[in-house]
Amino acid sequence: MATPYNHNKIEKKWRSNWEKRPVNVNDGSKPKYYCLDMFPYPSGSGLHVGHWRGYVISDVWSRYKILKGYYLVHPMGWDAFGLPAENYAIKMGVHPSKSTAENVANIKRQINEISAVYDWNMEVNTTDPEFYKWTQWIFIKMFKAGLAYEKEMPINWCPSCKTGLANEEVVNGCCERCGEPVTKKNLKQWMLKITQYADRLLEDLDKLEWPEKVKKMQSDWIGKSHGAEIDFAVNGSDKKVKVYTTRPDTLYGATFMVLAPEHALAKELAAGEQKAAVEDYIFKSSMRSSVDRLQDKEKTGVFTGSYAINPLNQKLVPIWISDYVLADYGTGAIMCVPAHDDRDFDFAKKFKIPIIQVIAKDGAENPDLTEAYTEAGVMINSGEFNGMNSADAKREVPGMLEANGIGKKTTNYKLRDWVFSRQRYWGEPIPIVHCGHCGAVPVPEEELPLLLPEVERYQPTGTGESPLADIHEWVNTTCPECGGPAKRETNTMPQWAGSSWYFLRYVDSKNKNELVSREKAEKYLPVDMYIGGVEHAVLHLLYSRFYTKFLHDIGAVDFDEPFTRLFNQGMIGKNGAKMSKSKGNIVSPDDLVRDYGCDSLRLYELFVGPPELDSEWDDRGMDGVYRFLNRFWNLVMNSKDSNVKVTEEMIKVRHKMIYDITTRLEAFSLNTVVSGFMEYNNKLIDLFKKEGGIDKETLETAIILLAPFIPHVAEELWSRLGHTESVFIEKWPVYDENKMKDNEIEIAVQINGKTKAVVMVGAEDAKDIVVAKAKDTIADKLTGAVIKEIYVPGKIVNLVMK
RNA sequence: GCGGAUGUGGCGGAAUGGCAGACGCAGCAGACUCAAAAUCUGCCGGGGGUGACUUCGUGAGGGUUCGAGUCCCUCCAUCCGCACCA
Numbered sequence: 001m002a003t004p005y006n007h008n009k010i011e012k013k014w015r016s017n018w019e020k021r022p023v024n025v026n027d028g029s030k031p032k033y034y035c036l037d038m039f040p041y042p043s044g045s046g047l048h049v050g051h052w053r054g055y056v057i058s059d060v061w062s063r064y065k066i067l068k069g070y071y072l073v074h075p076m077g078w079d080a081f082g083l084p085a086e087n088y089a090i091k092m093g094v095h096p097s098k099s100t101a102e103n104v105a106n107i108k109r110q111i112n113e114i115s116a117v118y119d120w121n122m123e124v125n126t127t128d129p130e131f132y133k134w135t136q137w138i139f140i141k142m143f144k145a146g147l148a149y150e151k152e153m154p155i156n157w158c159p160s161c162k163t164g165l166a167n168e169e170v171v172n173g174c175c176e177r178c179g180e181p182v183t184k185k186n187l188k189q190w191m192l193k194i195t196q197y198a199d200r201l202l203e204d205l206d207k208l209e210w211p212e213k214v215k216k217m218q219s220d221w222i223g224k225s226h227g228a229e230i231d232f233a234v235n236g237s238d239k240k241v242k243v244y245t246t247r248p249d250t251l252y253g254a255t256f257m258v259l260a261p262e263h264a265l266a267k268e269l270a271a272g273e274q275k276a277a278v279e280d281y282i283f284k285s286s287m288r289s290s291v292d293r294l295q296d297k298e299k300t301g302v303f304t305g306s307y308a309i310n311p312l313n314q315k316l317v318p319i320w321i322s323d324y325v326l327a328d329y330g331t332g333a334i335m336c337v338p339a340h341d342d343r344d345f346d347f348a349k350k351f352k353i354p355i356i357q358v359i360a361k362d363g364a365e366n367p368d369l370t371e372a373y374t375e376a377g378v379m380i381n382s383g384e385f386n387g388m389n390s391a392d393a394k395r396e397v398p399g400m401l402e403a404n405g406i407g408k409k410t411t412n413y414k415l416r417d418w419v420f421s422r423q424r425y426w427g428e429p430i431p432i433v434h435c436g437h438c439g440a441v442p443v444p445e446e447e448l449p450l451l452l453p454e455v456e457r458y459q460p461t462g463t464g465e466s467p468l469a470d471i472h473e474w475v476n477t478t479c480p481e482c483g484g485p486a487k488r489e490t491n492t493m494p495q496w497a498g499s500s501w502y503f504l505r506y507v508d509s510k511n512k513n514e515l516v517s518r519e520k521a522e523k524y525l526p527v528d529m530y531i532g533g534v535e536h537a538v539l540h541l542l543y544s545r546f547y548t549k550f551l552h553d554i555g556a557v558d559f560d561e562p563f564t565r566l567f568n569q570g571m572i573g574k575n576g577a578k579m580s581k582s583k584g585n586i587v588s589p590d591d592l593v594r595d596y597g598c599d600s601l602r603l604y605e606l607f608v609g610p611p612e613l614d615s616e617w618d619d620r621g622m623d624g625v626y627r628f629l630n631r632f633w634n635l636v637m638n639s640k641d642s643n644v645k646v647t648e649e650m651i652k653v654r655h656k657m658i659y660d661i662t663t664r665l666e667a668f669s670l671n672t673v674v675s676g677f678m679e680y681n682n683k684l685i686d687l688f689k690k691e692g693g694i695d696k697e698t699l700e701t702a703i704i705l706l707a708p709f710i711p712h713v714a715e716e717l718w719s720r721l722g723h724t725e726s727v728f729i730e731k732w733p734v735y736d737e738n739k740m741k742d743n744e745i746e747i748a749v750q751i752n753g754k755t756k757a758v759v760m761v762g763a764e765d766a767k768d769i770v771v772a773k774a775k776d777t778i779a780d781k782l783t784g785a786v787i788k789e790i791y792v793p794g795k796i797v798n799l800v801m802k
Numbered sequence: 803g804c805g806g807a808u809g810u811g812g813c814g815g816a817a818u819g820g821c822a823g824a825c826g827c828a829g830c831a832g833a834c835u836c837a838a839a840a841u842c843u844g845c846c847g848g849g850g851g852u853g854a855c856u857u858c859g860u861g862a863g864g865g866u867u868c869g870a871g872u873c874c875c876u877c878c879a880u881c882c883g884c885a886c887c888a
Contacts, residue, residue, distance in 0.1 A: 212806085213807075216805080216806075217806095217883065220805080225887075243888085322886095323886090325886080325887095325888075326886075326887060329887045329888085342803085343886055346886095414887055538883095607814085607815095608814070610815085614808095614882095615815095618813075618814065618827070620827055620828075623826090624825085624827060628826085630841095671815075671816090672817095674825080674826090675816070675826070677825095679824075682825090746821090747821095750869075752868070753868060753870090792820060792869095795820050796820045796821075798868055798869060799868090800868045800869090
């Protein structure tokens, strides 16, 4: 393709100019705007055009904010600890510190090709001891606040990654990273008490300008439910079984009870000849993998031989054991009301347990229920509650139970505490010393960072011990409290530790004394706009909110939500599939930048589709935006010395252009902003042909509007128009509605809603004039009486004919 | 199973309830050229008509409305999230 402009040359020129004279200057008078990209982990395969998309979107938004007069906080850094980096290092047979440094260098080179306005003075790297010093500091603060605690329990274990995982890292029973089915392993783990923040994490979602989808995912993940705990006495024993239910209104309909196989009383309650069957069932379910348990919906179970007493009607209900009840939710035991719960219904049908209806839609019992009735209705078969609305009974029953000392109102959450230990090398050492005398003692804050020791062998052991456990000279230490012999904690932190707070550090990344200074935090935080993929909806984004709330509570920052606004860009695929190495459909930006230039690629990344939706990549689309750039270039170059007189039409096009581009940009409809540029370019080219040129102000306006999108071309054309300063010190243009108005407007003439013709009318014409003109134009088609005339100014005339 | 998103030409996609298909890609025709590329101009949903036109058309079927891609109801398909949380 012929090149009227040499993109390689001008892009190189402007990149170096911006380095010498940055366009984003903090002169102390401007309000700040913090626009943040989710920082990448430095993978070995580099960036593809899908990664570019998010960075381009955030850079366009950032440069727009500069032109709107903000001082922009727009940093970039590296999420370099964690499994992906370590697994890559193992595969390549190099030490992770080495491969990480190499990958950072490569990705940084690729990111620089985007020409984003990142402020590299703020750069952070989670593996830098000066950074992870504060990751460890936060852990110690949490430990001191009682939020970090040790517990031995069966946790999710990935046999391939050879480490424990958090609940959030298990997807459909498999490891989020490698896809291997997760098993259970009994391990002593460090846990973070995120559950203590469950209510605030839930309620504060309301404050956030986030996609509803992400808020919903978080709120579902927290999973708050309201209900009651009810004590069932075991018949012929002094034991009690506590159940949790969200449907206390259905208590009269409880015809059996089920305990999770792991329930403390499960074995104890086995009576008589059921003993062997119960032990067999408990053993078998302990052998089943979580994937099995998830996939197999067919109910299984075993009767214990014991009965409990329904506290309301004193009826005996059989106690069963089944793995459809989860041990770690609620009390691990449930009362079962088959008439009003799908799962209980299935179970009762299979094991021929009576079904008693206690709620009916219209108060009339249905003698043969074919499925559970889970809606609200009128209470029946429920003693003193008969005739009451079930919604009222739901409120009344817990109060009555509480008054009689057999239950109480309560809430439950699906959210679990965060399993925080990893049995891997490449992470922040947990700054704890285990002393036989003093227990778990934090490393004194002044001794931070606790450096990750250099080792020869960093491969995971698979035993549940971290590779650090082998380094005896590191492990063996003295207790900071009593001075006696002690051992260091050898587990490391998960990948999410550094990313949970990195956005705070950027604004004060070199501070030796504080995580972030009070002054800088107040000035530059929190993040105004956060841009990245949706895959972190309940991982990174939930953890970051938790960390921020904690840091708020200890007075480190004065806000308690990190990201005011969130935008998730859609993924880019090719040949109908997500881009991946294994599919072989990766499109690398490097060649496209070389052949078409950075500006063209930036435009196409936006033009490819609505930014929030997944899009299909087509290299040929590059030609379209490239042609547009050349046409615009030619238009400016051919007009700049034409000295054409400005016409009313040029002024009108200019103001309409400002209006359209600005409203579309504010609506984040970036694909239509690009098509808008193309449309206005076509209009200006038509005007050029008519008038022999375009006035300078209109050209300059177009260049400023385009500057966030195609910064190099914009700067180059700006300078060719005679400017010596950067286009980015200009102000975003403002439109004047009065100057956009047309005197003559086009109106569609419809009969019964179908367009028959188009007619030109005066913009200010009254309805009767417009209607008369409309009738005139389609007189031959008015074959019947017009019974109604509708005029929507500026749009249509609709003549309703019988 | 539950929840959400999406569904419009050959393709990517536009359309505050008001001319469906903007803008772009691909295609076709023409100009320029010895020729090709590039560039420029025109055409470009289906059926009917030489034509002005006409008719059908936004996953399917109903409905509301003067008027529906857009709002309501019932389905279908694809993708995503959650998945025995009592």
